[in-house]
């Protein structure tokens with residue numbers, strides 16, 4: 291991350307830092323109005339717990355409620371039979387409040403036992419809605435006390451990517467297991483530190499790749515690996531959407547220090563991880579191009595569009611396309627010698643589709659409710675802790691993907707294909 295650790299910015303595309311641009315000697319007061327004067331900045335300033343324009347600090351701070359969010363009117367609790375794994379959720383943003391905490395209430399083996407937030411109103415709402423005592427609502431400053439809190443077994447980190455490594459290491463230092471959101475971190479070096487901390491603490495580390503627990507993706511993998519489309523030869527993935535600085539959760543995503551890059555580590559990672567999940571192999575070479583529009587305040591620090599061609603040991607090739615500046619698209623197509631698997635959408639929270647084409651036959655499959663993926667992921671971590679079993683999406687998978695992201699950025703920057711070793715490090 292350029293702003294924090296010069297020299298460790300391997301996953302980051304080149305370009306000026308917005309933080310440096312706004313605060314640095316060259317930009318200073320003259321540069322600030324470029325962003326701080328936009329309507330988007332006014333929205334952020336008017337409702338923020340952290341009201342400092344569009345420039346967020348690269349440390350944990352409270353943020354406004356996600357737009358449109360409100361806690362359920364009825365209290366939601368599940369009986370604590372003493373056998374459930376206690377979760378502390380760190381960072382109460384859009385994904386934690388809208389998806390993961392409600393899903394936690396529908397699990398078989400998990401219990402919400404604490405939250406960590408910089409916004410006291412969010413903490414109060416969680417206490418009221420989910421029946422947590424006041425001493426289970428931690429501020430970031432009080433986090434280290436969690437080491438003495440036996441209610442907490444797993445710390446689930448739902449912070450911006452640039453804070454994952456720091457808070458994962460803190461959680462391991464407190465003796466807890468860690469579930470960390472994708473993208474695991476902003477550089478392979480950070481991932482390596484997180485894995486080392488997990489090993490030193492003898493605690494488990496899981497990366498939250500939820501689609502490994504999603505019925506449509508699991509069925510697609512079964513079809514592909516089961517030979518239903520013959521030999522898979524070509525994969526196309528798209529992860530496109532339009533980033534919007536007026537949304538609090540897009541502000542950090544366009545800040546290189548907090549995001550580690552643009553569309554690729556945040557959204558394109560679904561295509562990258564999915565290709566490897568479906569094929570059961572990882573690329574041996576990547577070749578990529580990046581576009582970043584000039585004069586667009588969203589893309590002062592991170593890329594807009596990445597197109598990458600990945601070559602796999604079997605000879606299969608993957609076309610990955612990801613963008614923060616084109617209309618929504620979330621698809622995976624796998625073309626084999628005797629058929630095709632299509633998913634559109636492929637990795638949504640619900641409503642995914644799966645079509646199998648073989649010759650003239652077309653089957654639209656319905657392997658189950660997509661929305662079970664969240665609870666299934668949380669229960670997988672809980673079972674691994676309870677039974678000391680291996681994790682399906684471990685830190686090593688997150689590290690592998692960060693290494694490939696680093697190679698994709700390197701290929702685009704240097705305008706050449708980059709070969710990868712079996713551990714996904716760059717060969718040259």
Ligand SMILES: NC(=O)c1ccc[n+]([C@@H]2O[C@H](COP(=O)([O-])OP(=O)(O)OC[C@H]3O[C@@H](n4cnc5c(N)ncnc54)[C@H](OP(=O)(O)O)[C@@H]3O)[C@@H](O)[C@H]2O)c1
Nearest residue numbers: 350351352353381382383384385407408409448471472539
């Ligand atoms: N697996 C998935 O499908 C999926 C989907 C969406 C997001 N995610 C991941 O979940 C994580 C959070 O994403 P999100 O969309 O929920 O983001 P978000 O809405 O912006 O929430 C992030 C939360 O982190 C906390 N935070 C602490 N320091 C911060 C800082 N310096 N800047 C910004 N926020 C800070 C704040 O919580 P408090 O106010 O409570 O302190 C904030 O509300 C990311 O790692 C993202 O990749 C995963």
